[in-house]
Amino acid sequence: MIDLGKYAGTVLAAYGVSAVLLIGLIWQSVAANARARRALEKQEENG
Amino acid sequence: MSIWEYANPVKFMRSSGAILPWVVAGAAVCTIGGVLWGFLTPQDYKQGATVKIVFLHVPAAMMAINIWVMMLVTSLIWLIRRHHVSALAAKAAAPIGAVMTLIALMTGAIWGQPMWGSWWEWDPRLTSFLILFLFYIGYIALWAAVEDPDSAADLTGVLCLVGSVFALLSRYAVLFWNQGLHQGASLSVAPGERMSAVYRYPLYLSMLGFLLLFLALVLIRTRTEIRKRRLVALQAREARA
Amino acid sequence: MLALLKRDLVLATRAGGGFGLAVAFFLILCALVPFGVGPQTEALRPIAPGILWVGALLSCLLSLDRIFALDHEDGSLDLLATAPLPLEGVVAIKALAHWLTTSLPLIVAAPVFGLLLHLPGNAVPWLVVSLFIGTPALSVLGAFGAAITVGLRRGGLLLSLLVLPLYIPTLIFGTEIVRRGAQDADPVTPILFLGGISAAVVALVPFAAAAALRVNLR
Amino acid sequence: MLALLKRDLVLATRAGGGFGLAVAFFLILCALVPFGVGPQTEALRPIAPGILWVGALLSCLLSLDRIFALDHEDGSLDLLATAPLPLEGVVAIKALAHWLTTSLPLIVAAPVFGLLLHLPGNAVPWLVVSLFIGTPALSVLGAFGAAITVGLRRGGLLLSLLVLPLYIPTLIFGTEIVRRGAQDADPVTPILFLGGISAAVVALVPFAAAAALRVNLR
Amino acid sequence: MTLLSVTDLAVARGGMRVVEGVSFSLHPGAALILRGPNGIGKTSLLRTLAGLQPAVSGSIEHDEDAIAYAAHADGLKPALTAAENLRFWADVFGGFPIEAALEAMELTALADRPAGALSAGQKRRLGLARLLVTGRPVWMLDEPTVSLDAQSVERFARVIGQHLEAGGAAILATHIDLGLTGADVLDLTPFRARPGQGARPAGFNEAFA
Amino acid sequence: MTLLSVTDLAVARGGMRVVEGVSFSLHPGAALILRGPNGIGKTSLLRTLAGLQPAVSGSIEHDEDAIAYAAHADGLKPALTAAENLRFWADVFGGFPIEAALEAMELTALADRPAGALSAGQKRRLGLARLLVTGRPVWMLDEPTVSLDAQSVERFARVIGQHLEAGGAAILATHIDLGLTGADVLDLTPFRARPGQGARPAGFNEAFA
């Protein structure tokens, strides 16, 4: 494990917050895309 | 074939579908690579381990501004050339820009705690970013509030135009209001102020990664918007019939 | 009753429902004040509790103006009034839905915005506590104001004018809690007062609001 | 054009027009702040310019939300758009009418409310000057926001969200004038900036507002 | 047994009585059609019967929870789907199943569509489907067929017919002929209120006239 | 001389074309009555002709300042008197006298009454009186007779007749027979837009369908 010195909490917090935000955004984008694709497919099937 | 034809929704779906896997792969490699590499860089003699935050903070800050510029351009394309996909791309980009701004703000705030001894200072740069965040929120809220898509595209386009002018104006007003603590652009080529190569190359890589990540996300989100619009359009046609 | 609560929550979170607008407005208010007052920590710290409370109060207020107006316009209010729900219950549920969708996010966001205004760290829990106790009264009083102005075309400003004076006791005790908390003084007395006000308002004001609605429906 | 100005002024002053509501709201805001911040002169004096400006800004904003909405609802806006008036002119005139009926009373009342907040006497003329120069920009920017949100059902809060960030430069230079005035420093630079912003906004933003109105009319 | 009986009713609108001296009663299986020119007071009468506004004088007798009212506006939320809208009202009125109601108004195919994306006629049908999930015997309908095409009007008439057969009753204010056999017609024109009469003023406008 | 000529016009509403291929021209003294079922696009067509919304394709030619438009809503301010309302529009359109217009719609006695205290039909008459003070030759009327009683309809038809005699023209969307002799009728039903045609999409809903 690399040594982060006395600022370990700060650095980890920064990386953690960024990871949460980015992964949240990616997850939301992908999920919304899948939802839209399913809804559209259903609509196009029905006519 | 002119570049404008890419704005045709069907063509856009086809070509974006083709390049998307490559962009996603590139984004994953560069972002994860850049950020990891940055995380593993040695400590700075002055700032200690906190320099590692720069590999998130600076790319996010850069993208936060670039995305707004991209939205301005696509809004103008919509307002002038009426390319529907371009309007939807602006809509799709806004939440990404807002998250980037938020990352820059939050990593900055976390960084400020050890460096300046407080979470937040009304430094001009920080303040300008807060204002940019407000503009993003207003833009997103307007898209959400207007039901008719044509009106929504037009109104948000006008808002983006006016907002850009005022975002710039606010930046100068804020500079007048308070001289700050934040360091200047250390990526500038002014000799002597440059970052050492240990930090510079991972920073470049993660900036590229954030750019690709943005591209991948805009493509995905624009495709989502197109599908949603198509669904609504088909339903509207049925309801009319 | 539960159906109504569920519907209002769903409506608020769907597109166009305005979920989050109040928090955004709160953020803007908190950002504007330093532009007016100046960026120095010494200037901001003492006024932070007051600004946060006034900001929460205004965001709460401005998100209230359409609480009944939309239902009035699309006819739901007429139908609800003829449904087997007491109108008092409808008011209470709508105020609860408003509290959940507006005040709760405000309470969560308030500590973060407190940072912007350099609120001392030891005051933060008291800010949350005071908002938690006080905001139900704000929602219910706001619902009362909204019920009075439901049919009016220039409701917004008039509503503020009617409701803000009613908010004064809540504001006084709310900020007092935070101020005492910041000075490590004993905040129990204002907490008791604030709790009493909130309880009384939540228990009694829905009846007045329902009466006002009945008048506006006929 | 003059006919439109006259009509808007008459409408504002007739019953139900809401003349004076903005000043009343301003008064309530100025009265709320001491409740939130504490009544000590030392606490109030430094923040007085900022609070007065933020209060003026909010009162101005909240009275704006219906500037086009009422005309939209009763069909006047359609008819005005087909009348031999340029829509840009309509926007400008309506902003002017709003300024005359709302901002002007605010400017007159501001010194009095300054007393409530212990604004230093030597700052009072600068307060009036800064409001006088700055409020036209507020009215026109508000008209822009109102034009964008004219057809929406939850306009109020959204309008604030769109417009308040645009108000930031005005606010900064406005309070800077008052602050420098209070310290007997030279307020010419911010006055020039504020004047420039106001002039540019009044000259250009009506075009953007008219474009937004046209979109909302179709 | 009567579901609703009205005696010597006077109804006000805008502070003045519009109709007065109205009496009728409604048995299970009966339908009453209100007629009269614009502005005579049909809407006001229905609102009074539904309990939305107080009667000026006279009496209205019915069981508690007997009346389902359908106004000009349908009370639909554009952001909710057709099924969600209907389920909400079903829950409010005690959990009746919505499938049959959707079926009856031929909305099953549209159940998952947001109400805002329905055409005017489809919205109206959804508004009327609400009546079926209230489970209440007396329906009060204010111009129920506005913006319905001929086919939907017919279907709606059939739905009313079934409701009447099942022992319900209905009062309708309408200008068109629904083809309800055996419905009574009440023309309100002879009941137009005359100013200066009546012991109790209906509001400021009458008290000071 | 033609006052208005329309060629191959396509009109959209809600992001989709509703009617297309409409052509006609209007000479002084001519009246054109638009017919068609609900929702066919009469209102949208009139709004396009009045310049409130852009045409999808086709051309509309008329002199600047030729058109006076009267919509469903009358644009009256309840707080102003009838005369004040009318004078405002007269001033906007260039200062025509209002007395004749009040006279023609039989509103002289009500001139000093606030518009909010007028009945629906009186409001409508005031809205129509506005046309007389615009001084414009081409009147576009969207269901002008809504909430007018038979007598007022007749008077209004006379006013239109005089306008035509004086060299004006009128387009009316209406469901009832006004008794205008010599008026052309244009039924919009055959012009209903077919989806999937037209080079340029009218809006999002067409571009993505």
Ligand code: HEM
């Ligand atoms: C919330 C607060 C902050 C925001 C919004 C913010 C914003 C920015 C922006 C926009 C940049 C990019 C500048 C450019 O590339 O030209 C940047 C870079 C940078 N920031 Fe921050 N910052 C914040 C807090 C901080 C803090 C607290 C520190 C540490 C003391 C810091 C250190 C840096 C460094 C070292 C850079 C890279 C050098 C440079 O390119 O300018 N920032 N920041």
Ligand SMILES: Nc1ncnc2c1ncn2[C@@H]1O[C@H](COP(=O)(O)OP(=O)(O)OP(=O)(O)O)[C@@H](O)[C@H]1O
């Ligand atoms: N808000 C109001 N204020 C004052 N008077 C009103 C108001 N609404 C309606 N009125 C008046 O009350 C009378 C009765 O109106 P009501 O709506 O009951 O008529 P109606 O028979 O339903 O007419 P319609 O056939 O047009 O629906 C009318 O003369 C009308 O002018």
Ligand SMILES: Nc1ncnc2c1ncn2[C@@H]1O[C@H](COP(=O)(O)OP(=O)(O)OP(=O)(O)O)[C@@H](O)[C@H]1O
């Ligand atoms: N705001 C809107 N959004 C989407 N579609 C709309 C909107 N308003 C109207 N429409 C649709 O546009 C079409 C044309 O409407 P329009 O109002 O022009 O019809 P109309 O012929 O005037 O009908 P009516 O006789 O009922 O007045 C209708 O099918 C309607 O459903």
Ligand SMILES: [Mg+2]
């Ligand atoms: Mg009626």
Ligand SMILES: [Mg+2]
């Ligand atoms: Mg129409």
